[in-house]
Amino acid sequence: MNEFVESRLHFKRKVMVVDDEEINRKILEKILSPEYEVILAENGDEAMALVRENKDTLSIILLDLLMPGTDGFSVLGMIQGDVELKHIPVIVLTSETTAEVQSLKMGAADFIPKPYNVPEVILARIGKTIQLYESIDIVSATQYDELTGLYNKDYFMEYASVIDQYYPDTGMDAIVLDINRFHVLNELYGRAFGDRLLKMIGNSVRGYIMDKKGIACRYNADGFLVYMPHTESPEKLFLAITDHISGELNDARMRIRMGIYPEADKKLDLHKRFDRALFACNSVKGDYSRQIACYDTEMHEQEAYNERLAGDMEKALGERQFIVYYQPKFNIQGDEPYLSSAEALIRWKHPELGMISPGKFIPIFEENGMIRRLDRFVWREAARQVAEWKDKYGIAVPVSVNVSRVDLMKPGFVDEITGILKDCGIGPKEYMLEVTESAYTEDSDRIISIVNELRTLGFTIEMDDFGTGYSSLNMLSSLPIDVLKLDMRFVRDIHENEKDLRMVELIVDIAKYLNLKVVAEGVEKKEQYALLKDAGVHIIQGFYFSRPVPDGEFEKFIEERKGKRV
Amino acid sequence: MITVEKLKELGCNTEEGLGRCFGDESFYLSLVPGAFEKERYENLDRLIKEGNMGDAFEEAHAMKGVLANLSITPLFDVVSEITELLRAKAETDYSPLIEKMWEVYTPFGEML
Numbered sequence: 001m002n003e004f005v006e007s008r009l010h011f012k013r014k015v016m017v018v019d020d021e022e023i024n025r026k027i028l029e030k031i032l033s034p035e036y037e038v039i040l041a042e043n044g045d046e047a048m049a050l051v052r053e054n055k056d057t058l059s060i061i062l063l064d065l066l067m068p069g070t071d072g073f074s075v076l077g078m079i080q081g082d083v084e085l086k087h088i089p090v091i092v093l094t095s096e097t098t099a100e101v102q103s104l105k106m107g108a109a110d111f112i113p114k115p116y117n118v119p120e121v122i123l124a125r126i127g128k129t130i131q132l133y134e135s136i137d138i139v140s141a142t143q144y145d146e147l148t149g150l151y152n153k154d155y156f157m158e159y160a161s162v163i164d165q166y167y168p169d170t171g172m173d174a175i176v177l178d179i180n181r182f183h184v185l186n187e188l189y190g191r192a193f194g195d196r197l198l199k200m201i202g203n204s205v206r207g208y209i210m211d212k213k214g215i216a217c218r219y220n221a222d223g224f225l226v227y228m229p230h231t232e233s234p235e236k237l238f239l240a241i242t243d244h245i246s247g248e249l250n251d252a253r254m255r256i257r258m259g260i261y262p263e264a265d266k267k268l269d270l271h272k273r274f275d276r277a278l279f280a281c282n283s284v285k286g287d288y289s290r291q292i293a294c295y296d297t298e299m300h301e302q303e304a305y306n307e308r309l310a311g312d313m314e315k316a317l318g319e320r321q322f323i324v325y326y327q328p329k330f331n332i333q334g335d336e337p338y339l340s341s342a343e344a345l346i347r348w349k350h351p352e353l354g355m356i357s358p359g360k361f362i363p364i365f366e367e368n369g370m371i372r373r374l375d376r377f378v379w380r381e382a383a384r385q386v387a388e389w390k391d392k393y394g395i396a397v398p399v400s401v402n403v404s405r406v407d408l409m410k411p412g413f414v415d416e417i418t419g420i421l422k423d424c425g426i427g428p429k430e431y432m433l434e435v436t437e438s439a440y441t442e443d444s445d446r447i448i449s450i451v452n453e454l455r456t457l458g459f460t461i462e463m464d465d466f467g468t469g470y471s472s473l474n475m476l477s478s479l480p481i482d483v484l485k486l487d488m489r490f491v492r493d494i495h496e497n498e499k500d501l502r503m504v505e506l507i508v509d510i511a512k513y514l515n516l517k518v519v520a521e522g523v524e525k526k527e528q529y530a531l532l533k534d535a536g537v538h539i540i541q542g543f544y545f546s547r548p549v550p551d552g553e554f555e556k557f558i559e560e561r562k563g564k565r566v
Numbered sequence: 567m568i569t570v571e572k573l574k575e576l577g578c579n580t581e582e583g584l585g586r587c588f589g590d591e592s593f594y595l596s597l598v599p600g601a602f603e604k605e606r607y608e609n610l611d612r613l614i615k616e617g618n619m620g621d622a623f624e625e626a627h628a629m630k631g632v633l634a635n636l637s638i639t640p641l642f643d644v645v646s647e648i649t650e651l652l653r654a655k656a657e658t659d660y661s662p663l664i665e666k667m668w669e670v671y672t673p674f675g676e677m678l
Binding site: 020022023024026030031068095114116119 | 585586587588590593597600601624627628630631632634635636637
């Protein structure tokens with residue numbers, strides 16, 4: 001047997017005897033000392049001092065009730081009223097029936113009558129009580145979240161179902177609280193900061209629900225669930241939290257969101273009810289004007305629509321309802337722009353719902369994990385298309401595909417992507433990978449090492465959505481990338497906003513210094529195009545040249561380029 | 567000198583008292599003198615005579631507990647009777663009972 005386990009099984013538990021009569025203390029010490037480590041106290045004050053000193057190691061207290069000064073009832077009251085001590089069981093020593101009843105009502109675990117029973121009976125009674133309380137301690141330890149002291153999710157769900165069972169007619173609100181980009185906060189300010197924040201939120205939640213007969217738990221590291229009787233003013237919970245943590249929130253990017261499913265339908269499974277609260281919570285993600293949302297009819301319809309899309313995906317893949325569109329990218333460095341490459345973008349032509357925007361279905365598939373199958377479909381289809389055009393026109397039009405951090409982190413990703421290219425007969429120079437800036441924020445060393453491997457193999461790496469993440473200049477110089485792809489929000493107002501233009505010029509200068517090319521996407525107007533060209537941007541993508549188009553329609557751009565003999 | 571035989575002769579349930587001490591005679595006998603400390607009986611006598619019935623009850627109750635655990639039956643019986651009257655705050659003449667207490671105490675006190 002493991003030495004540690006064995007020592008734990010055979011260690012002597014600590015018992016405290018509190019009695020003002022020395023003879024009584026000595027008799028109990030005689031009875032207990034073969035099995036327990038015994039500590040003695042001859043009055044209430046000494047007892048309390050020793051209890052506090054031994055609070056983590058004391059297994060039980062045997063307490064005389066009638067003592068001069070601080071008596072046993074007072075000691076029992078102090079122990080029961082102290083959250084740090086009340087887990088220690090107390091057995092009272094008494095000869096009075098009325099005192100037995102009173103002390104049991106006050107929280108005593110048991111009593112030992114005076115004069116004492118035979119030693120075996122006393123030992124058995126103490127042993128049973130210790131065993132019972134230790135079992136309770138183990139159960140308690142598994143029902144609470146260690147960091148916040150709230151329940152853990154399993155216990156919370158169990159407790160919520162018991163509440164439903166006993167109070168079937170009480171309207172209950174299911175509430176989800178979530179912290180935006182919590183992992184980024186952890187990265188920026190350290191884990192200790194994140195933990196402190198979670199504890200503070202946990203404390204405010206507990207403080208708020210305590211007198212409202214609600215329960216709460218932490219889930220998924222940075223989220224909280226609350227189940228409480230319906231209230232017309234749920235925002236009070238939100239305000240209680242934000243008031244409490246406002247001092248910590250110097251970072252404007254740090255936001256808390258709250259989703260409420262009010263008077264949740266009890267016919268629904270509990271998890272489903274909290275899914276609805278989460279749905280409401282997610283509806284304000286990225287919306288900087290709102291932080292609280294209630295699940296309503298509109299959301300219900302939206303949810304039903306989402307569920308339908310999730311359910312239809314498998315069939316859609318089989319029936320080739322997904323189509324890859326290509327948006328051309330034009331090199332604008334010379335006198336005349338010319339087609340340099342394309343970005344592969346997914347579209348869904350649903351037989352009943354018509355053309356569905358990727359903005360509607362991609363978040364759903366990201367959530368249910370099916371996005372990887374869709375990504376793979378796009379990678380393969382794009383590679384096949386590059387090969388087909390190369391064969392048909394004799395020129396290679398490199399196509400870029402999106403790769404998420406989850407894809408990069410998946411073991412075997414590099415083999416998978418090189419395998420696809422090999423199957424289609426094209427090389428890495430004809431195939432580019434777009435990785436978002438935010439992909440580098442967590443486990444950046446690992447991501448960098450994988451991207452380095454891809455570059456060594458000859459892939460071109462574009463940093464997508466540049467300017468939306470948190471890259472520092474220092475970090476930028478160490479990232480393995482070839483192209484910076486400016487987020488479209490830089491481009492949108494460039495012809496009207498001097499500051500945006502200066503920002504783009506600055507980024508282009510930095511890119512030149514780091515020997516990177518710059519792509520601007522979302523270019524729609526001639527003025528934008530002209531300014532970006534003057535600023536030194538290399539490549540343009542956007543409606544100014546073309547929206548994303550099906551492969552057949554894209555071929556006209558290839559033919560044009562062929563005609564220009566670039 | 568106090569012995570188990572003498573205690574038994576005086577009416578103590580020594581078998582029971584020893585039982586609480588795992589039959590350890592010398593341990594039991596080391597505790598017994600504490601139950602015969604004259605000062606405590608004198609203290610109880612004084613408190614009752616002074617009419618301090620609250621303190622008298624606490625003292626009597628404490629003595630009763632010790633006598634019970636050591637099974638000093640004759641002294642336990644009389645102290646127990648006093649304790650219950652004091653608990654009930656009985657307005658009675660305690661002197662016959664105090665006299666009886668000293669009477670029972672004498673042979674035990676002489677052993678010290």
